[in-house]
Every structure is written in C-alpha cells, then in structure tokens.
Amino acid sequence: MQKNAGLAAVLSFLFSGLGQVYNGEIGKGVIFMVAYAISALLMIVIIGFITTPIIWIWGMIDAHKSAERINRRYESEQRIS
Template sequence: MKNSGLAAILSFFIAGLGQIYNGQIGKGVIFIVCYTISAFLMIVIIGFITTPILWIWGMVDAYKTAEKINAAQNRVG
C-alpha cells in the first residue's frame, strides 16, 4: 500500500520524488530533470509559467498514482 498523502508531500518538497516513492523511477527522474530545466528557464521568464505547472502536476500525479496503486491492490488482495 502506498500513502497517497506522503507521495504528494514528497513531490511538494522535490518534484518527482513522489513518483519515485510510487515505484515509477523513470517518471520521477523525468519530472526532476524537467523541473530543473524549467527552473533554469526562469532566467528568460518562461520558467515562471512552466515551473509552477510542473510542480503542481507532479504533486497531483503522485497522489492519483498512489490511489490507483492502492485500488489495484485492494481488487487483487
């Protein structure tokens, strides 16, 4: 069982960490890389739009994925 709240909180502090907690290592690394690039893009203004979007998307995705994992486990076991 995955704690969906913990997954969201981990992504709150480090984008992609919630995905890694959920077992989606590749997806988590992609989030981390994209978030880092987006943060550097703040130099040319566009990062001020993309960074919060990626941050929020990462938290929501981590939460929903943990919920899906739990629902699948409840059906099986």
C-alpha cells in the first residue's frame, strides 16, 4: 500500500517515530521514540540539547525517505503484476 511521504514527515515532526509507525516500520519507530526520550532526558546534562534536535530531524527525514522507498517498491510490484 502506498504511503504519503509528506504525512509521514509531519507525523514524525509531531512525535518522533510516529512517521515510521505510519510507514509500517514499527520497530524502527519504537527505536526513534526511545532514543528521543533518552535524548530528552539527557538535556539535564546539556548533551541532550545537541542530540535531541538531531534525532528529531533525522526521524522526519527517515520517515519521508522510507515512505518514498515503500512507494517505489509498491509501484514496481504493480508493474510486475
């Protein structure tokens, strides 16, 4: 099933990992959620101020690219059928 890459990115913008879950990549989404939570806790010791935005942005980009990859795979399977 095709995925909306823009929606995947917006979902990850709203909550890190949610775009991956939308794409059907549940494990990856949970990893992003846990990494983001740990990074947010690390703000107590300053390093989180660096890692949290990186994980957040990486999650949005990954969700978008994963949706595009899923769509390309879906389209190639439709041509074969």
